Amino acid sequence: xxxxxxxxxxxxxxxxxxxxxxxxxxxxxxxxxxxxxxxxxxxxxxxxxxxxxxxxxxxxxxxxxxxxxxxxxxxxxxxxxxxxxxxxxxxxxxxxxxxxxxxxxxxxxxxxxxxxxxxxxxxxxxxxxxxxxxxxxxxxxxxxxxxxxxxxxxxxxxxxxxxxxxxxxxxxxxxxxxxxxxxxxxxxxxxxxxxxxxxxxxxxxxxxxxxxxxxxxxxxxxxxxxxxxxxxxxxxxxxxxxxxxxxxxxxxxxxxxxxxxxxxxxxxxxxxxxxxxxxxxxxxxxxxxxxxxxxxxxxxxxxxxxxxxxxxxxxxxxxxxxxxxxxxxxxxxxxxxxxxxxxxxxxxxxxxxxxxxxxxxxxxxxxxxxxxxxxxxxxxxxxxxxxxxxxxxxx
Numbered sequence: 001x002x003x004x005x006x007x008x009x010x011x012x013x014x015x016x017x018x019x020x021x022x023x024x025x026x027x028x029x030x031x032x033x034x035x036x037x038x039x040x041x042x043x044x045x046x047x048x049x050x051x052x053x054x055x056x057x058x059x060x061x062x063x064x065x066x067x068x069x070x071x072x073x074x075x076x077x078x079x080x081x082x083x084x085x086x087x088x089x090x091x092x093x094x095x096x097x098x099x100x101x102x103x104x105x106x107x108x109x110x111x112x113x114x115x116x117x118x119x120x121x122x123x124x125x126x127x128x129x130x131x132x133x134x135x136x137x138x139x140x141x142x143x144x145x146x147x148x149x150x151x152x153x154x155x156x157x158x159x160x161x162x163x164x165x166x167x168x169x170x171x172x173x174x175x176x177x178x179x180x181x182x183x184x185x186x187x188x189x190x191x192x193x194x195x196x197x198x199x200x201x202x203x204x205x206x207x208x209x210x211x212x213x214x215x216x217x218x219x220x221x222x223x224x225x226x227x228x229x230x231x232x233x234x235x236x237x238x239x240x241x242x243x244x245x246x247x248x249x250x251x252x253x254x255x256x257x258x259x260x261x262x263x264x265x266x267x268x269x270x271x272x273x274x275x276x277x278x279x280x281x282x283x284x285x286x287x288x289x290x291x292x293x294x295x296x297x298x299x300x301x302x303x304x305x306x307x308x309x310x311x312x313x314x315x316x317x318x319x320x321x322x323x324x325x326x327x328x329x330x331x332x333x334x335x336x337x338x339x340x341x342x343x344x345x346x347x348x349x350x351x352x353x354x355x356x357x358x359x360x361x362x363x364x365x366x367x368x369x370x371x372x373x374x375x376x377x378x379x380x381x382x383x384x385x386x387x388x389x390x391x392x393x394x395x
Contacts, residue, residue, distance in 0.1 A: 004052040004066070005394065008111045011064060014054040018137060019392040022130040023048040024114075024123060025171035026204055026339060026348055026383070028180070028298070029286040031305050032313050033276055034165025035224045036231070037186030037251030039283045042171025043179075045204065045383035049126040052394070053110035055138040063091055063131075066113035076107045082159055090124060093155030094131035098141070100154075106138040124160075125168035128152045129389045137391070145173050145388075146188060163224040175388040180290045182283075186251045196293025205333070205349040205359055206381045207367075209319040210374030212345060223313065227276065230269040237261040250276045268314075275312035279305060299334025299350050306337035319371050323347040323363070330362045331355065356382055 001019055008016050023044035030040030056062060059076045065087055072088035074080050079096050082089050098104060112130065114123055129152050136143055143151065152169040156162045170183040170190060179192040195202075232248040235241075238257050242248070255277045262270055282301045289297040306324050310316050316324070320338055324347050327336035332355025339346040351359060360380045368375035 001050055001052065001392065004050055004111045004113060007064075007066065008052050008054065008109070011111070012054070012062065012109050014109055016052045016394050017054045018134075019053070019394055020051045020130040020133045020389065021048050021392050022051070022126040022133070022389040023172060023175070023386050024126055024383075025168060025175070026206075027167055027171065028302055028337075028348075028350065029279070029283050029305055030167065031275075031279060031309050031337060032223065032227075032315065033250075033279050033283075034167035034183075034185045035163060036165075036227050036249045036276055037184075038165075038276060038280055040165070040167045040170075040183050040185060041283060041286060042167060042175060042181045042183065044171060044175035044177075044386045044388050046386040047114075047381070047383055048386075049112065049114040049123060049130050051110050051112045051130040051134055053108045053134045053138075056107035056109045059105060059107050060109075061091055061095065061107040062109045063088075064111055066111065076104050082161075087127075089160060090127045090155060091131045093159035094128055094135060094151075096159060097151045097154045098132065098135055098139075102139065102141055104135065104139050108134045108138055110134060124156060125152060125172045126389070128155045129169065129172050133389060133391065148389075149173050149188075163221045171388075173388050175386075177385050177387050179385075180287065182287060186249075193287055193291050195290060199293040199295065201353050202295060202385075203351055203353045203356070204383050205327070205351050205356070206339070206383055207323045207327070207347050207349075207363055208377075208379040208381070209317075209323060209345065209347070210371075210377040210379075211317065211319055219315070223272065223315065226268055226272045230265060230273040230276075233265060233269060234258060234261055234273070237264055255280075271312045271314065275308045278308055278312075295334045295350065295352075299336075302335030302337050302350060303328045306335075309338055319374065320345075320347050322370050323367060326363055326366050327359075330359055332359050351382075353382075 005016050024047050025042050027042050034040050063072045068087040079092050149169040153166050165185045175181045178195045183190040228248050231250045231253050232245050234253045234257050286301045327333050327349040332352050333349040336349035339348045363380050
């Protein structure tokens with residue numbers, strides 16, 4: 001954080017008002033179901049996107065990233081349009097999201113940076129939350145955590161154009177250290193599950209594949225549509241009134257209906273629905289395992305989730321599948337799965353920290369040989385659990 005403070009003073013000649021620490025997130029269970037109104041789990045980790053900022057009383061946004069070139073500079077009264085691939089989209093979207101309900105008179109002047117590879121840990125949600133919190137702060141806007149989740153979600157869906165649910169934002173904002181955040185994406189109700197006190201320690205290994213392609217260039221949105229078609233077909237088979245396809249989700253279809261008509265669903269739609277219903281069962285079982293401190297069972301459920309993502313949801317790429325197979329067969333790893341949407345980026349594993357060196361050695365000995373193209377860019381990192389997004393006072 002000190003580097004950001006120094007950079008802000010050096011580049012913009014202003015004193016920082018405050019900082020935001022916005023953590024990256026991991027979804028241990030609940031893969032690919034948030035957009036269908038399902039139950040999901042999430043935790044925040046101790047790697048974060050950090051923003052140091054001052055109030056810009058003239059109503060301008062001036063932000064420089066230490067991770068990307070150029071400066072984002074615009075008037076709050078004239079926000080530029082979304083530019084595909086630009087890191088500045090998230091501050092633009094944050095401003096527009098708030099402007100739907102508030103008059104914003106003050107902008108921010110800031111320096112932002114993050115840790116760990118982007119791709120699979122939802123740095124986009126972390127960045128957006130950081131911007132929203134900073135703009136709210138300088139304009140004296142008080143939002144609840146759930147309201148902050150919704151403003152952040154709008155940026156990715158309505159401004160960026162991604163058809164995702166609220167898992168990323170919820171994990172980033174609502175999480176608390178050593179607790180499992182459980183979100184009902186249909187009702188927006190959530191609760192935090194304590195980790196049993198008998199668990200001495202746990203960490204996550206995060207293996208970056210070396211591939212960072214934006215979700216808009218993957219099959220992510222196609223999979224969302226396929227789930228909607230599956231729900232729509234199941235309702236039709238059950239002689240229910242049919243909503244608009246874009247409003248149809250699997251959460252509205254009881255599992256008993258899927259069990260009754262699953263064989264009528266065409267191949268890919270049957271697989272997507274099967275993933276949804278089995279993943280919901282894994283979430284329910286995982287909540288109990290977490291609260292009981294049963295990391296072995298929790299890890300087994302993560303492995304099952306990973307297999308379902310590969311074979312039923314059909315996400316992943318050869319590199320991620322390689323990492324997943326390495327992790328789930330490595331001693332010290334309770335369980336593994338893709339992180340995030342699972343088309344690029346990272347694979348995660350729940351681990352016993354005492355085995356960190358052995359786990360890293362196993363990956364380093366295997367992955368570069370199988371995928372030499374990424375031998376110089378893949379990365380193995382480890383993360384502990386942390387609290388959700390928060391302001392940091394600067395002395």
